[in-house]
Amino acid sequence: MNQVKHGSRLFDFVNTVVLLMLSLVTLYPFWDSFVVSITPLKESLSTSLHLFPRTVTFEAYRHILSIKQLWLSYRTSVIVTVLATLISMIATTLAAYALSKKSLPGGRSIMFAIVFTMMFSGGIIPAYLVVKQLGMMNSIWAMIIPGAIHTYNLILMRNFFESIPEELEESARLDGCSDPGILIRVVLPLSMPAVATVSLFYAVAQWNEFFTAVMYIVDQRLWPLQLFLRAMLMDNGAAAQTGDDSLFLMGKAIKMATIMISVIPVMLIYPFFQRYFVQGATLGAVKE
Structure with missing residues (x-):
């Protein structure tokens, strides 16, 4: 002992x-x-x-906070992140709920086609041409619509929905509840851990995304925060943004201040989702 x-x-x-x-x-x-x-x-x-x-x-922070482009980029990132997360969650939830039903005609074929995109994609040039033909160039929708559904998040939500006992849905259906009603009143309240986790995945990915803005955004006023940060870090554009040579002389401090400002929102939001994170990422991942 x-x-x-x-x-x-x-x-x-x-x-x-x-x-x-x-x-x-x-x-x-x-x-x-x-x-x-x-x-x-x-x-x-x-x-x-x-x-x-x-x-x-705190001179670096004073200079950074005085740059107008920073606030424009912050506004763009907040708007894009909120809209993208909302649209992505609606689309992912509806698709995952439909695919979780064994009675869905061609469900296995549809799921195979979706999983196939994890291994092979159309490429950058076809994606650019599609966005251009849809008239989304140089707009915030170019940063939202093309990546509205992520395959991994869809699979996670689908597996979670499949883990919910079918008896609950059948009971609601006997009480006269329709499929949309079952989803809203029965399935979603039981799926809050998965919903919170996938929402966090979408929000963080969208907040950190800059490549789509590089491809589709020309107007500097629509730059997201990460693109502004990239300009500061890669191009040493601090002096060019403000016309102040003292920014250039501060060098690394101004870059690190920009990094800190960009990560603060995620650090503040994450604790509220932390209690759902592990549960949502594991429940439904292993089938009995």
Whole structure:
């Protein structure tokens, strides 16, 4: 018995140490970015390990927040993320509910065609031509409609719906409930973990997306936040955006301040979805 207790304590100790190390490795890049963003250029260049700033300055944040393009990009990202998540969830939920029914004619063939897109896609040029022919070029819809349904999220929702006992739906149908009523009143309330998880997947993916904007958006006023961030990081466009040479002289601090501003919304939203995340990602994944 004592050996079992000692073994359990040793396992708990080793497990705690390993998890603490993984947490530090995960959190340090965020901390490093924050420290560099509030550190003068000369001090940040003096060392590659940034634990605590000796001198604190918020000049980089003051300059970043004074850039008009930042707020335009923030507005675009918020609008696109909200609309894209809403549209994607409606489309994914309806498609997944229909595909979860064994009585759907040609359901297996439809599902095979959907899964096939995970391995092979039409390519960038056909996608560009489709968006252009639909008249969505240089509009926010070009960043929303083409990727409205993600195959993995559809499969996750479908598996979750299949795990719901059919007796519940049959009971609702005997009470005179239609299929849309069953979906809204019975299935969705039981599927909130999956709905919250898939919503988070869609929202984070859309918030971080910039390639579609590079392809389809010409008007700089419609740039999403990630495209603005890319310009700051890749092209060193801080001075060009504001006409202020002091931005260029701040160098890395201005870039890290932009990164911190872009990740704050996701960091604030994630805790509210965390309790659904593990449950939604695992329930329905294994069939009995």
